Amino acid sequence: MNLHRKLEITSVFLFLVSSIFLFWNILPSFYAYWQTSPFTSGFYFVLSLSAGYIAADFFSGMVHFLCDNFGDENTRYFGPAFIQPFRMHHSDPIDITKHDFFETNGNTCLVVLPVMSVYYFLEESLSVWVSFSFLFSMTSIVLTNQFHKWAHFENPPRWISMLQTTGLILPRTMHSLHHTPPFSSHYCITCGWLNPLFEFVKFFPKLKTSIESIFLLNKKR
Template sequence: MITHPDSPLSEAPPARVEENHPFYTALLHVSVWLTWPLIALSVWLSATVLGQSGYAWSLPLLFAGGVLASDFTSGLFHWFFDNYGSPQTPVFGQTIELFRVHHDLPEDICNSGLVFTVGHVCLWVVPMIISFIGAWYLAGRGPLVSALLLFATLANLFLVLTNLFHKWAHLPKKPAWMLFMQEYRLVLETHHHNIHHTPPFDTYYCITTGWLNPLLRAIKFFPRMEKFLALIGVQKNQGA
């Protein structure tokens, strides 16, 4: 991502977001520690119903679907935050700032702890998982709604883990188990992700596993999205 001339990031050396937003950072801590028990509860509730109803065979399919949904969603948001809006954009401004700083200081993500690495997603995941469980309960807790709950929960779980996998792709030194996961494309692989960090920085946006990147590039998904948005009056940032 090229820093825009009128962006605050161009006026001074980029600073890490948590240095400037202590209240936001406190929210990250709370959301991260709420995320894990909520996801565990949601998975247990939905998987139990599916197992007891004779649909245990669907669990691997829902798992794979959750990973793919996360990969696609990560790419969609990554593309949008790289090319539209600003740190002053309501609601998404903090996350947009995070992406802009990352493109100025790509290795800085390696210095972030778990809370700052995944917390930006956890802020959204906590209310979503609570609402998913509530909707599941009100809808009767049957096999179909349980499958939907499990799929949505797994997609959100991998969205939470996405920036951790992203961080691993930038680490200069990796343990053997991490290299194994990257080599077999279980998570985002370094050389694969470097394609995105190569000018003009306009492809390979998916950062959970990156599985969907070749397909989305082949069908020109993001350029077509940009043309569609331009048709309805939404223009890319200058220089993006």
Template sequence: MANQEILPASTTSPPLLNDPSVLSSWSHRLWVASGCTMVLISLAKSIVASAHSHTWIGPTLAGCVGYILADLFSGFYHWAIDNYGDASTPFFGPQIKGFQGDHKEPLVITKHIFANNLHDLARATTFIVLPVNILCNDPIVHGFVSVCLGCLMFSQQFHVWAHCPKSKLPWLVVALQDAGVLLSWTQHAAHHRPPYNKNYCIFSGVWNKFMDDNKVFEVLERFLSFEFGIRPRSWNEYPVSKRTKFY
């Protein structure tokens, strides 16, 4: 494959499949089930309210906006935990450690079992969507919330698929990647070149070109460095000489 020439060389090996850190616990499964339930309830409320009012345009457009913004939100979140904090950071520490390790050993993410990979985002989704489900019946709000939070919750799985060659993915996933609906292997490979400061969006990747061409994250990094003296990790921790295999 021609695009393999742009990828880093191999230096690492995948972890053992029986490593407890990659397996799903019952707690993980319950959080994923909870997050999915909250999203489905929100989606159902949007559909029922739209059917009752015979108004579909608003909720449909809200869902489309939610889909588009989910990729943008995933980029800001990925940028933040890639560049700031460490394993000891409250609440976000495990995710920061995981994303930082993703640069050094990108194979590891593909070994995590489904619920193990999604439980943190599913837990956050539960706490965000639950009060919306209780307090709101607006179909437009639920159209946005269900699509946006649903996409964000599963963005880490889409990230995993972007670490796999097409030969190892279901045909439907490959079709969605080729159509630009989900992040593709080729596009995400650009993020895995030191200093790992491009293509942060990991849902569909639709925002990556705009964000990189306009140096949005670079401007934010310079602002934080100038105002608060906080330097992003990408500035000084990833020499170009360090190379790891993307998959």
């Protein structure tokens, strides 16, 4: 077992422990709110989870967009672990279905863990709803590659297919649009909720033009 494999397994384990610990810390505050006003608490709970899920979808789109359009596999720190897999994925989209759970989700856990450690020191100053939103967002980000992997299953299990059909996770039909050359659309891969909006306003093409203009300006200086 090589070092990276050990890191993947360790990071998944640490993420699970951290998530349970943070959730356990949030629970007493949530219970107190629930006893006071169950209807309002339920509304804010659903709202906070929705906000966290949308944030995860946005983050997945940004990372996907940047890895597809900037740098290469030799880029320091991020090249081998993130950029190379995204680029190779276009030429062999089925390869991701051969990855086990740790290979699929380990790298994402490595990225999320430092963010969760910072949140631990800020938790007391945040509301319970922001905490729920953050925790659900981190969990959704970690599961993004799993949803992405399932979107490439030719015949997914019925329960996965149901989640995809209802749009609760990345639909296969939507993700197939990204795998249409030149692979420059539908970057959000957690649930894909933001893809129609971003395609309508041409968010990523405009962002790419802006970033390239900034780099060009810096080179001229």
